[in-house]
Amino acid sequence: MSLKKSAAVLAALALAGGAAQAVVVDTFGTLTATTALKYGSVSLPTFLVNDDFTFSLSAASTVQSNVVTAYGSITPAFYGIYKAGPDATFGTPDDIPVVGHTFSGVSSPQFDTLAAGNYSFKLFGLNAAPVSVYAIAASATALPVPEPETYALLAAGLGVIGFVASRRRRDY
Numbered sequence: 001m002s003l004k005k006s007a008a009v010l011a012a013l014a015l016a017g018g019a020a021q022a023v024v025v026d027t028f029g030t031l032t033a034t035t036a037l038k039y040g041s042v043s044l045p046t047f048l049v050n051d052d053f054t055f056s057l058s059a060a061s062t063v064q065s066n067v068v069t070a071y072g073s074i075t076p077a078f079y080g081i082y083k084a085g086p087d088a089t090f091g092t093p094d095d096i097p098v099v100g101h102t103f104s105g106v107s108s109p110q111f112d113t114l115a116a117g118n119y120s121f122k123l124f125g126l127n128a129a130p131v132s133v134y135a136i137a138a139s140a141t142a143l144p145v146p147e148p149e150t151y152a153l154l155a156a157g158l159g160v161i162g163f164v165a166s167r168r169r170r171d172y
């Protein structure tokens with residue numbers, strides 16, 4: 001089964017079970033540059049993993065995340081980053097998907113640039129073993145904020161380019 005098909009199957013399963021409100025399993029709190037780990041487990045084969053891990057960003061950041069199966073097998077699996085939406089509550093229909101990552105068994109670190117705000121990692125997957133344990137690792141690095149001098153330099157640079165361009169037009 002291709003990744004796209006796997007994601008479609010998972011999305012259908014998630015919708016089928018969507019009547020039940022998603023339960024916030026755990027929270028990272030405010031993500032920082034220090035990598036934080038959260039664990040989840042599932043103990044029934046073919047049972048759908050549907051876990052939420054909320055986090056917040058105090059500034060626009062690059063978020064690094066990865067889901068690793070520590071024991072057993074959760075495959076196929078999908079995790080997305082969602083915003084809480086206008087009602088500020090996770091697990092309700094107005095949640096806004098920001099980005100999604102699919103993996104089968106083994107995943108690789110993902111990097112997403114996000115604005116300041118409240119988010120949730122939403123993990124969907126099928127347990128393919130009697131017992132599976134997974135870990136989600138996440139950290140955030142604030143994006144550099146340009147200093148006023150940087151803007152002044154940029155404006156000066158653009159001015160010089162404009163001056164040179166106008167001189168060239170006059171020369172020809």
Ligand SMILES: [Ca+2]
Pocket residue numbers: 083084085086087088089090091092093094095
């Ligand atoms: Ca919501």
